[in-house]
Amino acid sequence: MNATAAIGVTGLGVMGRNLARNFARNGYTVAVHNRTVGRTRALMEVYGDEGAFVPAETAEEFVAALERPRRLMIMVQAGAATDSVIEEFAALLEPGDMIIDGGNAHFADTRRREAALRELGIHFVGTGVSGGEEGALEGPSIMVGGSAESYAVLGSMFERISAKVDGEPCAAHIGSDGAGHFVKMVHNGIEYADMQLIAEAYDLLRQVGGYTPHEIADVFRRWNQGRLGSYLVEITAEVLAHTDADTGAPFVDVVQDAAGQKGTGRWTVQTALDLASPVTAIAQATFARAASGQRDLRAAYAGLPGGTRPQLSRTEAERFTSQVEHALYASKVIAYDQGWKMIQDAAAEYGWKIDLGTVARIWRGGCIIRASFLDRIRAAYAADHELVSLLGEMEFAMEITDAQVPWRETVASAARRGIPVPAFSAALAHYDTLRADRLPAALLQGQRDYFGAHTYRRTDREGTFHTHWGAADRAETSA
Numbered sequence: 446m447n448a449t450a451a452i453g454v455t456g457l458g459v460m461g462r463n464l465a466r467n468f469a470r471n472g473y474t475v476a477v478h479n480r481t482v483g484r485t486r487a488l489m490e491v492y493g494d495e496g497a498f499v500p501a502e503t504a505e506e507f508v509a510a511l512e513r514p515r516r517l518m519i520m521v522q523a524g525a526a527t528d529s530v531i532e533e534f535a536a537l538l539e540p541g542d543m544i545i546d547g548g549n550a551h552f553a554d555t556r557r558r559e560a561a562l563r564e565l566g567i568h569f570v571g572t573g574v575s576g577g578e579e580g581a582l583e584g585p586s587i588m589v590g591g592s593a594e595s596y597a598v599l600g601s602m603f604e605r606i607s608a609k610v611d612g613e614p615c616a617a618h619i620g621s622d623g624a625g626h627f628v629k630m631v632h633n634g635i636e637y638a639d640m641q642l643i644a645e646a647y648d649l650l651r652q653v654g655g656y657t658p659h660e661i662a663d664v665f666r667r668w669n670q671g672r673l674g675s676y677l678v679e680i681t682a683e684v685l686a687h688t689d690a691d692t693g694a695p696f697v698d699v700v701q702d703a704a705g706q707k708g709t710g711r712w713t714v715q716t717a718l719d720l721a722s723p724v725t726a727i728a729q730a731t732f733a734r735a736a737s738g739q740r741d742l743r744a745a746y747a748g749l750p751g752g753t754r755p756q757l758s759r760t761e762a763e764r765f766t767s768q769v770e771h772a773l774y775a776s777k778v779i780a781y782d783q784g785w786k787m788i789q790d791a792a793a794e795y796g797w798k799i800d801l802g803t804v805a806r807i808w809r810g811g812c813i814i815r816a817s818f819l820d821r822i823r824a825a826y827a828a829d830h831e832l833v834s835l836l837g838e839m840e841f842a843m844e845i846t847d848a849q850v851p852w853r854e855t856v857a858s859a860a861r862r863g864i865p866v867p868a869f870s871a872a873l874a875h876y877d878t879l880r881a882d883r884l885p886a887a888l889l890q891g892q893r894d895y896f897g898a899h900t901y902r903r904t905d906r907e908g909t910f911h912t913h914w915g916a917a918d919r920a921e922t923s924a
């Protein structure tokens with residue numbers, strides 16, 4: 446077989462098939478391979494005339510079809526499947542070749558794989574791809590890890606197939622080894638928070654505002670024209686406006702209220718705990734999915750008293766809708782801020798040089814959280830690379846200031862009425878925690894010292910101290 450393919454894609458499921466087509470539509474010769482040969486044949490049969498494909502039925506044929514240095518992209522499930530595919534192909538590759546893992550791998554696995562393949566002279570390029578089935582075909586957002594050397598070869602290809610915003614590609618080299626997959630993981634964590642916040646806004650508009658799903662779809666359509674403009678708000682309106690063909694009921698009413706997850710939100714929260722990075726809105730969104738699926742627990746709590754739910758007049762409901770818009774926007778800014786801070790914390794921990802403005806730039810298009818306000822995040826980090834928080838930027842700070850009363854009123858209304866808003870509440874608590882002059886953490890330190898002699902620091906002098914709580918005089922000593 447002649448080595449004519451600029452890239453090969455193995456794993457021709459939902460994502461791999463469309464990424465292969467995207468490369469081919471952009472003029473690249475693409476070798477295609479799948480464990481189950483039927484998928485390769487089906488791709489050739491249905492889409493074979495879209496571009497230059499080289500179908501390969503064995504691993505050897507696949508590798509032989511690739512130009513040197515070989516560029517081989519894996520699009521299979523994270524974990525054991527990815528390891529077994531790497532093992533199969535690494536044995537057939539040579540130093541200088543590149544394996545790109547475009548699946549949703551855990552960044553720690555990517556770091557491990559990168560180090561092992563580096564020993565063999567093979568570049569392992571952990572790459573986050575976002576945009577789902579449609580994005581993979583039409584232009585995803587691509588977060589590339591691995592060496593700068595491999596990006597010099599692969600970058601133009603990724604940039605070409607990626608989404609474009611203002612003529613700029615939504616693909617970039619994020620940093621070495623697992624940085625691309627780390628940033629993709631945080632993208633998904635933010636995705637969880639954004640979706641939960643939107644769902645809470647819907648719930649409030651329905652239960653407090655008294656609106657129907659169709660009316661709420663119109664509210665989201667209106668919001669989508671403003672500062673909340675985003676793919677997730679847009680599709681929310683579509684889902685809410687959809688009527689179930691079987692029953693004639695709103696679609697949202699016939700779907701079971703137990704949310705699933707494939708695990709990237711959970712990974713974000715687990716990793717955030719290791720980094721001591723307080724991503725509380727993301728965590729609450731992840732736990733909200735878990736709680737929704739706890740049927741037994743929900744049955745045990747069912748029927749217990751909640752709050753009171755007075756009917757709102759139409760005028761009051763309209764005013765409430767405006768409050769919820771403020772609360773949603775402010776909470777969203779906090780959730781995104783938490784995600785960016787987590788990336789900063791990880792960059793410090795793992796020695797990655799991540800340009801935070803670039804992360805915002807490549808999330809403006811192609812990915813699930815694409816949103817108009819990402820351009821403002823890009824601009825904020827471009828203006829100040831050292832920005833610790835989005836709230837350090839004047840415009841975001843002013844918007845949060847303006848949102849104070851409606852944001853608090855929304856969370857208070859929900860609490861009074863017994864409507865759960867875990868992500869709204871977490872975002873507001875995060876804001877109040879970080880802006881507080883003094884936190885009750887001082888009391889915690891006292892408790893820790895009391896029961897475990899864990900020591901504390903004083904506000905008025907340097908050093909570490911312990912109080913002898915058991916002694917009559919409760920003397921304090923330097924520890």
Ligand SMILES: NC(=O)C1=CN([C@@H]2O[C@H](COP(=O)(O)OP(=O)(O)OC[C@H]3O[C@@H](n4cnc5c(N)ncnc54)[C@H](OP(=O)(O)O)[C@@H]3O)[C@@H](O)[C@H]2O)C=CC1
Pocket residue numbers: 455456457458459460461479480481484520521522523525526527529530547548549550574575576577578
């Ligand atoms: N779906 C989405 O919206 C997104 C998915 N991703 C990630 O992309 C990756 C692929 O997802 P998706 O395309 O949806 O998955 P699919 O389930 O559609 O396809 C999975 C592919 O993996 C192959 N595969 C599974 N196990 C093995 C194995 N042990 N050895 C060889 N091949 C194997 C399957 O081959 P076979 O046909 O033989 O079973 C199939 O081609 C995942 O990591 C996913 O998390 C990333 C972004 C978005």
Ligand SMILES: O=C(CO)[C@H](O)[C@H](O)COP(=O)(O)O
Pocket residue numbers: 549574575576577633705706707708709710812813
């Ligand atoms: O990666 C993605 C988008 O970028 C997928 O949408 C994500 O896998 C969906 O996650 P979950 O099934 O956990 O909701």
